[in-house]
Amino acid sequence: MSHIQDLEKQLRKASDAYYNDENVMLSDKDFDNLRDELQKLDPDNAFLKEVGAFSTTALSKVKHVIPMGSLDKINTEKEFNTWLTTLSKTVTNEFDRDILIEDKLDGVSLEIVFYKGKFVQAITRGDGQIGDDVTHTIKNAKGFPRKIDTDNEYVYVRCEAVLLLDVWKKHFSDTTANPRNAVAGLVRRTSAVDSEHITCIAFDVEWSDDEVLAEYKKIEWLREQDFNVVETEVVFGRELSNLPQMFDQMLKRRDTLNWEVDGTVLKINNLSQQRKLGERDGRPKWAKAWKFPASGGHTTLIGVEWSVGTQGTITPVAKVKPVSVGGTTIQNITLHNADEIERLGIYIGDTIEVIRSGDVIPAIVRVVTPGKKRVKIEITECPSCGTSVERDGPRVICPNNNCKGSASKRIKKWISKRNIMFLGDSALNTLECTGVVNSIASLYIMTQEKMVAAGLGGRMSEKILEEIKKSQNVELSDFLGSLSIDMLGRREAANLVTAGFDSLDKWENMTVDDLLKLDGFKETKATRICEGVQYKWNEIQKLSMCLNITNPKKKEKKMSSSLESVTFCFTGKMEHPRKELEGLVESNGGRVTSVNKNLTYLVIADVNSTSSKAVKARKLGTTLISEDDFLDMIG
Known part of the structure; x- marks a missing residue:
């Protein structure tokens, strides 16, 4: 097999995994490097003209009425300037060269179809021509309306299905390597379990409306219809030289976002100029994806530490030589379960690539170089009680119902949830080692004498017992x-x-x-x-x-209906607890919601704020009021 054929084989395999599987074989950086190498060696290779990957899942296949193309990428300021020079040859008037910039979301691209104003279908990108019918999962997703106001018979909304970072951390970070992998699995899950956690963020719409002349008008229409939309900004043609600096600002800003972003999309804003520029091999000449640099690093896997959890599941944590990734030094990386170790094919001693998934959670992507003396990662006994472990699907479990390690984790969780102060890991370990504490119930029968005999100080023992007493209610x-x-x-x-x-x-x-x-x-x-x-x-x-x-006190009946049909959203720092303010709304017949076209009042710390919520609320005609104004309204 020639080197070109080998490159094409690797790229096809990686592309199929990216679009049709929840596990990614190559990092974006490695995929792009291989693609660039193929481009240099064989610029007419068929793979370079393909979009996405043909779906290999068992879901029903659907042909896109309007093909879902992909974007050519640029990676440097020089490449950006070359594109601008090419554009200026066709679009000679600088006023027609305004560019809309938007976040390049890192999720699963979808087409949401509306027929006579009603949501009827959702289709993955697939190979751009044919995708999977994922209506069964997307119908449960957040971020888009089920009905829209339109005279068009069909409307096709392009969006990215994502898992918000806080949602991923709460529900899926223990079982998946990153939000992109997780949402790829959820979108195609035949049972539709957990699909309610998916959020759709719209970035384009296709219809027969000839009155819309600009890209930003599409975004405005989507926002008015109550879609979640990407953050956008229009850069005037005469100011395009500032774009590289704006790109750097967006790169820094992505650490503040609640979703994964892997670059910026640049589009000619004028739709007539888009049509004039056309496309090549299914990729528009009027748009580019400017990719962010990969935030990964290489290090050595020096060991694996196993720990037993509250349910007896034993989780592996990789120990690596300290490596700086995205400004953070990483030494410990969760490996989730035994399946993940097998999928990665890693051994102790290997040089591995590490990224910060979602720019937050460290994750191992691949083996860079196999170690000279590779040691297999395996476990035969529970690290806490020594019982022979068992395999339950992807999990390794300790079958010992009396495992001290698992019991200790449950005690720690109880202490945390019940907010028992002063009983930290060190003090608890002392009490466990001496047999004073061996269950949650034992916390409530121990005495100061036993605690002191175990090695704790008298005053500290007294403070801990006071906290335990508080937790009894x-x-x-x-x-x-x-x-x-x-x-x-x-x-x-x-x-x-x-x-x-x-x-x-x-x-x-x-x-x-x-x-x-x-x-x-x-x-x-x-x-x-x-x-x-x-x-x-x-x-x-x-x-x-x-x-x-x-039992919790029964909720009081509404004090009044003075706020009936009135909606409120609270944002920013308030003098009173947020829950208390929201409770006042509900007890007076009102409703708490998010910023949307039906919102009556946005209660905000500074009514002159220029935050994204404030700006959106003003555009929708919502009244902005202060906390004092709200309390005066309640009376």
Whole structure:
């Protein structure tokens, strides 16, 4: 096989993984380097003219009415200037060379189809001509309206499906390497489980509306229709020399965003000039993607540390030689599970590439160079109790129900959730090692004498016991939601209490069928919660005897309907707690919402603010008021 054929094979395999799988084989930097090499060696290679990758999933295939092309990339200021020179030969008037710049989102590109104003279908990019029908997942996603105001029979909205970073960290960071991988899996998941976490951010619209003359007008229309849209800015033709500096500013700004961005998209703003410039091989001549430099680094994997969690799952953490990535020194990187180790093909001693996924979470991308003396990463015994481990799908678990390491993690979680001050890791370790603490319930029967005998100071012991006493008053949902029961956090427990499971007797007799009658519960979740409660029932009973468990106070009826049909959004720092202010709205018949065309008031610390929320609210005609104005309104 020739080198060119080998390059093409590598690129096709990596492209297929990127577009059709939730695991990425190559970093963007390595993919682009290979593509550039192929471009130099064989500029007419068929791969270079292809868009995306043909879908290899089992989902239904749909042909795009309007092909979803891709963009050629630029990586340097020199390449940008070369493009500008090319543009100026066709677009001779500098007033027609205004450029719209927008974030290049790093997710899954989609086309959302509306028929007679109603959402009817969602299709992945695929190879630009044919994509997967993912209506079953996107119908549950956030960020776009299900109905739009239009006279067009068909409207095609282009958007990026993403996982917001805070959502990914909360729900998926333990099981996926980065938000892009996670959303790629969610979009194509046939069961549609967890698809409600997907957010769609629109960046283009196609229709038969000839009255729209500029790219920014499309964005304005999308915003008016209540789509989440990309951040955009128009740079005038006479000011294009400032674009490289603006690019640097956007590069610095991406650390503040709540979604992954891997570059900037540049588009000629004038639609008639776009048509005049045309395209080549499915890529528009009037647009470019200016990629951000990869924020990765190379280091050596020197070891793996395994730790057991609250459910007995044993998680591997890679220990690497310190490496600076994106201004942060990295030494520890989670490997999530055994499947991830196998997928990466890593061994101790290998030189590896490390990135900061979402510019936040360190992640290993690939093996750069195999080590001379490679050591296989494996585990046979629980690092805490020594019990032989078992494999459960991708997970390694300790089957010992009395594992001290797992019990210790559950105690620490309880201490954290119940906000027991002064009982940190060092003090807890001392109490555990001497047998004073071996369960959550043991916290409530230990004495100052035992604590001092274990090695803690008298005054510190006294302060810890005072905090433990405070924690004895607990609402039922906080009690159950802090016990490390699988898939049962405090919020879910509160939902179940509200749904009628408002006593321990009802929780003891709760069945899977009971939960399946409630919104948001499917077989797996209901089964795991019920099994978890039954498994821990003896512990629940024993601990409940040490506590004063109460139910939350019933919500008071509305004080009035003075705010009926009025909507509020609160932003910025307030004198009163946000929840208190929102409670006042709801108790007076109003509704709390986000900034959208139906918002009545945006309550903001500074009514003259130029924040993105304030700017958007003004454009939508929303009234901006201060906290004092709001309180005067309530009376």
